[in-house]
Amino acid sequence: MSVATLRLLEHVHGHLGWLCVAALAHPALVLRDPARRARLSALLSTLFTALTFALGAGIYGPFSRDGARHALYVASQRHGLLFERKEHLAVGVLALAVAGCLTHLFAYDRARPARARFAHRAFACSAGLALVVATLGTLVAAFKSW
Amino acid sequence: MSERKVEPTRTRATHLAHLALSLAAGACVVAIAYAFTRLVQAWVYPSPDPRTVTHVAHVAFYWRLAQSAWVGGLGAIGASALFARAPERAERALPALALATALAITLQGVLVP
Numbered sequence: 001m002s003v004a005t006l007r008l009l010e011h012v013h014g015h016l017g018w019l020c021v022a023a024l025a026h027p028a029l030v031l032r033d034p035a036r037r038a039r040l041s042a043l044l045s046t047l048f049t050a051l052t053f054a055l056g057a058g059i060y061g062p063f064s065r066d067g068a069r070h071a072l073y074v075a076s077q078r079h080g081l082l083f084e085r086k087e088h089l090a091v092g093v094l095a096l097a098v099a100g101c102l103t104h105l106f107a108y109d110r111a112r113p114a115r116a117r118f119a120h121r122a123f124a125c126s127a128g129l130a131l132v133v134a135t136l137g138t139l140v141a142a143f144k145s146w
Numbered sequence: 147m148s149e150r151k152v153e154p155t156r157t158r159a160t161h162l163a164h165l166a167l168s169l170a171a172g173a174c175v176v177a178i179a180y181a182f183t184r185l186v187q188a189w190v191y192p193s194p195d196p197r198t199v200t201h202v203a204h205v206a207f208y209w210r211l212a213q214s215a216w217v218g219g220l221g222a223i224g225a226s227a228l229f230a231r232a233p234e235r236a237e238r239a240l241p242a243l244a245l246a247t248a249l250a251i252t253l254q255g256v257l258v259p
């Protein structure tokens with residue numbers, strides 16, 4: 001893959017990341033009320049998060065293998081570590097979104113409020129972590145790209 | 147005439163909910179396992195300074211993802227057994243599991259990037 005393509009994918013990934021924050025905030029806010037349903041919101045925000053994660057994971061390989069990671073660390077170790085933090089937290093974003101989505105879509109039961117509470121907390125934590133991930137990603141991308 | 151023992155009825159929706167909750171718990175285990183794997187990697191097999199490494203053959207991030215996905219699968223099986231034995235207790239623990247997941251990955255990300 002050419003450097004221009006990787007740079008383009010990186011920009012797309014960054015923009016999708018910020019859209020993920022907004023998408024995940026919706027179920028996180030709506031599901032505060034255990035009686036509310038937000039099936040489409042839960043499903044679409046999770047699919048969107050999975051797509052963004054897959055794109056980021058896809059470009060992480062060339063980033064590590066082709067010397068871009070090395071160049072980032074040489075330019076600033078602090079930014080290199082911020083990048084690593086972002087990758088770790090992104091795993092939490094996806095895992096919690098998937099957990100919240102599965103629970104809300106297939107296990108919702110008005111008589112069992114613990115399930116609704118779990119779905120809400122999962123989406124709320126996912127949205128919070130996504131905000132941190134998007135901020136860190138923007139900081140690093142603004143400092144150094146491919 | 148012997149009486150037949152009647153099993154409690156489990157509908158398709160109940161089965162689906164059971165499966166969904168098990169997979170949801172498994173997803174949380176994936177993130178916790180990822181954090182744990184990174185901690186073990188950092189303490190037991192510390193990686194070299196990235197400034198001294200220009201090219202790598204294996205990307206550690208992918209390996210951690212694969213390992214934690216495997217552990218998450220085991221976690222889903224364990225959660226399924228737990229939901230079958232003590233559904234009320236297992237469900238009560240779910241909201242805490244979401245917080246524990248977020249806490250584990252955040253602490254690992256901050257302390258061991």
